[in-house]
Amino acid sequence: MKRLILHVGLHKTATSSIQQTLAGNAKALSQQHWFYPIFYRHDQAIINHSIPFYSLYCSQPEHYHINIKNGDSRIIDDANRDYQQQIEQLLNMETNIILSGEDISMLPQKALQALKENIVSKGFDLTVFCSVRKPYRFTCSELQERIKSANGRLDNLTVQRKSDIIETLQSVFTDNMVFCNFEQDAQTEPGAVMSMLLRMGLDTTDFTLHHSNQGFGNLSTRFLAHLNQTHPTIIGDQLNQQGRGFFSHSVDEDTFLLTEQELDQVQSTLNEENQRLHHLLGPEYCDKDYATIDAVKLDLPMAKKLIEHYTNAHTLIAGVDFILQHASISAVALVHTLGLSQETCYRLALTYQTSHIRHAFAFIAMAKKAAPTDRLIAQHYERLKTRFLATIKLGIGIVTYNRLSDLKKTVNSVIEHTGIHAADAHPVLRSVRLFVADDGSSDNTSQWCRSQGIACSQGVNRGVVRNKNRALYYLHHQQQCDVTILLEDDCRPIDDTWFHDWVVASFLWGHINFAHQRIIKKEGAVFAGNGQAYDPFACRLVTGQCTGCYCDVLEAVGYLDPRFEGYGAGHVEWTERFVKHGHTIIEGYGDDQHGVAKKITLFPAIDHGLLSQDAPTFKNEAQLKRNQALKQRINHQTRCPWPWKDEAEKVEFLADISEQCVDQLSAV
Numbered sequence: 001m002k003r004l005i006l007h008v009g010l011h012k013t014a015t016s017s018i019q020q021t022l023a024g025n026a027k028a029l030s031q032q033h034w035f036y037p038i039f040y041r042h043d044q045a046i047i048n049h050s051i052p053f054y055s056l057y058c059s060q061p062e063h064y065h066i067n068i069k070n071g072d073s074r075i076i077d078d079a080n081r082d083y084q085q086q087i088e089q090l091l092n093m094e095t096n097i098i099l100s101g102e103d104i105s106m107l108p109q110k111a112l113q114a115l116k117e118n119i120v121s122k123g124f125d126l127t128v129f130c131s132v133r134k135p136y137r138f139t140c141s142e143l144q145e146r147i148k149s150a151n152g153r154l155d156n157l158t159v160q161r162k163s164d165i166i167e168t169l170q171s172v173f174t175d176n177m178v179f180c181n182f183e184q185d186a187q188t189e190p191g192a193v194m195s196m197l198l199r200m201g202l203d204t205t206d207f208t209l210h211h212s213n214q215g216f217g218n219l220s221t222r223f224l225a226h227l228n229q230t231h232p233t234i235i236g237d238q239l240n241q242q243g244r245g246f247f248s249h250s251v252d253e254d255t256f257l258l259t260e261q262e263l264d265q266v267q268s269t270l271n272e273e274n275q276r277l278h279h280l281l282g283p284e285y286c287d288k289d290y291a292t293i294d295a296v297k298l299d300l301p302m303a304k305k306l307i308e309h310y311t312n313a314h315t316l317i318a319g320v321d322f323i324l325q326h327a328s329i330s331a332v333a334l335v336h337t338l339g340l341s342q343e344t345c346y347r348l349a350l351t352y353q354t355s356h357i358r359h360a361f362a363f364i365a366m367a368k369k370a371a372p373t374d375r376l377i378a379q380h381y382e383r384l385k386t387r388f389l390a391t392i393k394l395g396i397g398i399v400t401y402n403r404l405s406d407l408k409k410t411v412n413s414v415i416e417h418t419g420i421h422a423a424d425a426h427p428v429l430r431s432v433r434l435f436v437a438d439d440g441s442s443d444n445t446s447q448w449c450r451s452q453g454i455a456c457s458q459g460v461n462r463g464v465v466r467n468k469n470r471a472l473y474y475l476h477h478q479q480q481c482d483v484t485i486l487l488e489d490d491c492r493p494i495d496d497t498w499f500h501d502w503v504v505a506s507f508l509w510g511h512i513n514f515a516h517q518r519i520i521k522k523e524g525a526v527f528a529g530n531g532q533a534y535d536p537f538a539c540r541l542v543t544g545q546c547t548g549c550y551c552d553v554l555e556a557v558g559y560l561d562p563r564f565e566g567y568g569a570g571h572v573e574w575t576e577r578f579v580k581h582g583h584t585i586i587e588g589y590g591d592d593q594h595g596v597a598k599k600i601t602l603f604p605a606i607d608h609g610l611l612s613q614d615a616p617t618f619k620n621e622a623q624l625k626r627n628q629a630l631k632q633r634i635n636h637q638t639r640c641p642w643p644w645k646d647e648a649e650k651v652e653f654l655a656d657i658s659e660q661c662v663d664q665l666s667a668v
Helices: 015-024 026-031 050-057 065-069 073-091 102-106 109-121 135-148 162-176 182-187 191-199 218-230 260-280 300-310 316-326 331-338 342-352 357-370 375-389 404-418 445-451 464-478 498-509 551-557 570-580 621-633 647-656
Strands: 003-007 039-041 044-046 096-100 125-132 177-181 393-400 431-438 483-488 491-493 511-514 526-528 537-539 546-550 587-591 597-601 603-606 610-612
Touching: 015 026, 015 096, 015 191, 039 050, 039 073, 050 065, 050 073, 050 102, 050 109, 065 073, 102 162, 109 125, 109 162, 125 162, 125 182, 125 191, 135 218, 135 260, 162 177, 162 260, 177 182, 177 191, 182 191, 218 300, 218 316, 300 316, 300 331, 316 331, 316 342, 331 357, 342 357, 342 375, 357 375, 357 498, 375 498, 393 404, 393 464, 393 498, 404 431, 404 445, 404 491, 404 498, 431 445, 431 464, 464 483, 464 551, 464 570, 464 647, 483 491, 483 498, 483 551, 498 511, 498 546, 498 603, 511 570, 546 551, 546 570, 551 570, 570 621
Parallel strands: 003 096, 003 125, 125 177, 393 431, 393 483, 511 603
Antiparallel strands: 039 044, 483 546, 491 610, 511 546, 526 537, 537 603, 587 597
């Protein structure tokens, strides 16, 4: 009696590899008197027997996603006549046959019964093989596969009840049914594919194993799930010409698992499924636990891979949206890394203008940088800038030591030109906080600040690094300012809109410095840029009279390193850290001492609205030499999370800023 082996999956149990291996070893099979058929449609070879059998036996073949993708949904009668003819010819053969198709397991009971009767009526002794995964691992793998195939999403998670399928298979095929444990087979020496073929009674000695259907990593899967939601491949029963493409390779290798929040949506169903499988097949088919994965985290190199590999012209905007949702990456850094065009930046600005004003403004700023004279872009830039500034809480820290006369001028200038008025809402910004970081002055600085209602630190002299950190910690950590601007006491505003550009530049570039005239006038000191907030000078030198930074970037980069004591090097090391961290995206190439081009470090800088009178410094050559040596030793670091070295210094540092007077001159 001729035999027929029907392999029905289940899904995500190496079925594609089994089919590739069987089809690729036709000669070895024939020597053992077995035949693995190949079907044809539109001159395309079909080795997955799901396609002809599911199409022929399901109730609505026009809705079958394979038929839709193949263009057969509109000519389904023609397709099924073709499949019917090939199946009848096959079953009339006097040979042993192996069929493999995971979608066959999805057929309802009546369809499976009809298929069984047709096979048996042709004189075959039928055996059905089914490999089963544990519910949770199957759910993750099956969801990953559906997402990869453009049929799955993550916004409405469900668990496919394979227990229903197993129960149906048992009821239809009864004693002809053989179940096996996929996890156990995968862990054996021959592996899941060869274990299944051996179980079928095949001699695999001369077989060549074929691997197929590469699984996708966590980030690739989630990125494609987002595109499936925004650009579905199938709408109704029609292919969407604006749908995302199909891809066969993953750009990451992390296993796709659910997050804890996603697991919460389906855990009760998984528990029920495990109970049913325990009853139907036994405890070895059940999950012992549900492993989860942390929230999605992306860096710039991976963001670039995802965008370049999986997007095209009409899915690029959606791809960028996913990146910005799941990565601590600035829009400006993304524009630079991906090389986004002016047109794309403009489209992104319009996309985000109602949902995320900061993203919208960043993209329109980059469009303006690319096309500074475009009138339409300029109009959108000014409109979005006004809305952007209204979201910002600005912190202004003035660092000082024994220069009360200069400090008074700078404080009064800041108050006058920043629009700070007691108890009044700020006309441009959400709010402003003013703070004086006094490094233990002996000229009554702290007393004067208190008399003016200005928050001021109180501590002994520890040097400029410690003092700038006092201002940063108070404004960033305690006051939660969006943008922090540090002014030295001899650098002051002279224009009522000075803070507009400093806030904008700090936000766009993460970190911005003062373009002092003595720097930008030096030959070769300015590499590029025009000094505008959206296109700052790219300087080879840096000075610290005024520095601005954005909160998200400061959180990533950290404070000035407290190991720098006294004068010199601390501000430069901190500034270089912003560049290393990938937030301050200003790059260039210059010649070294041998005339060879090399990548050079450039610092963004603007000079708008400030006057630096360059009071005498407290330069100390011994301190400078020691700090320069320290900088060489720690050049590798990218983050300094706290402004103190140890617990004792932490106590002292916090005491410096613990008893502040109410900053009555800060606009709220």
